[in-house]
Amino acid sequence: MRALIVALLLASPLHAQTKIFRDDFAGTSGPVNAAVWQGEGHAQGSGQFTGAGEKNGNGKAVLAVTNPHPDDAETFAQQVMRTKRTFLPQPGETLIFRTRLAMPHDQSGLVHSIFLYSSFMDGSTLRSNEIDFEWMTNQTAGSTKDKVLLTTWVDWNNNADTYNVVGSPLYGTHAALNPPNRGDAGEFAVYEIEWSLKRVAWYKVSPKGKRQLLGERKGRAYAPQRPMHLYFNTWVPGPGWVEAFDPSLVPSVGQAPVRWRMVVDWVEVLRRKDKQG
Numbered sequence: 001m002r003a004l005i006v007a008l009l010l011a012s013p014l015h016a017q018t019k020i021f022r023d024d025f026a027g028t029s030g031p032v033n034a035a036v037w038q039g040e041g042h043a044q045g046s047g048q049f050t051g052a053g054e055k056n057g058n059g060k061a062v063l064a065v066t067n068p069h070p071d072d073a074e075t076f077a078q079q080v081m082r083t084k085r086t087f088l089p090q091p092g093e094t095l096i097f098r099t100r101l102a103m104p105h106d107q108s109g110l111v112h113s114i115f116l117y118s119s120f121m122d123g124s125t126l127r128s129n130e131i132d133f134e135w136m137t138n139q140t141a142g143s144t145k146d147k148v149l150l151t152t153w154v155d156w157n158n159n160a161d162t163y164n165v166v167g168s169p170l171y172g173t174h175a176a177l178n179p180p181n182r183g184d185a186g187e188f189a190v191y192e193i194e195w196s197l198k199r200v201a202w203y204k205v206s207p208k209g210k211r212q213l214l215g216e217r218k219g220r221a222y223a224p225q226r227p228m229h230l231y232f233n234t235w236v237p238g239p240g241w242v243e244a245f246d247p248s249l250v251p252s253v254g255q256a257p258v259r260w261r262m263v264v265d266w267v268e269v270l271r272r273k274d275k276q277g
């Protein structure tokens, strides 16, 4: 299948990188490859997830918030897609999640994300792991000084909702950084997450090809140790997320639907041997 190219690259042993996943979203317009991706259908924030992303016939996947929801004018339609497979770095290696995307609109009150996520039951406690790139359009729409939110969650206790904790046996870890995005999030750019069992880091590749470190967390307390799915989503947060919420963004009942898009050109995952295991 052209849409999914899985290549094994044999290079020199030092810093050898192996490509273990790639999707170019090539081919005719329609659903993304259902053998690779799946959507979700549930409420989140002020909207309703309705289906996965769609290929636009021009080599890109598009995820959008639609206002109002075509089937329910009282809410927003929003989209999420996640890989069916999971990823987990082995000891002594780093996984690199690399994608080229843009959020070409100026609507505040939305969130666009690339993230890794999974949850599990710890007795009666729901715990989750997550590594996020999140663009709150309150920090990017109409701005030339865009910011990005970089968060890790490690065995985080969903029953207790406690934030800004590190390595707590009870609460787990939630740790966020909110640095400059180093450029307009509306322009296409390559973003990377590096994940090993000891470190998480976020990069942006400049238009000239230079890797720029946006944020870094060192130590196992910041690094998920469990397999996670790779996700893209776009959605409308509710008032509980003060920084991301825009009270003026409400479903436009009776209006022609408007779509705000996140456009993904490609995504790939590489495995790299670290210098020390």
Ligand SMILES: [Ca+2]
Residues within 6 Å of the ligand: 140, 141, 142, 143, 144, 145, 146, 184, 185, 186
């Ligand atoms: Ca901007």
Ligand SMILES: [Ca+2]
Residues within 6 Å of the ligand: 024, 025, 026, 058, 059, 060, 264, 265, 266
């Ligand atoms: Ca493409």
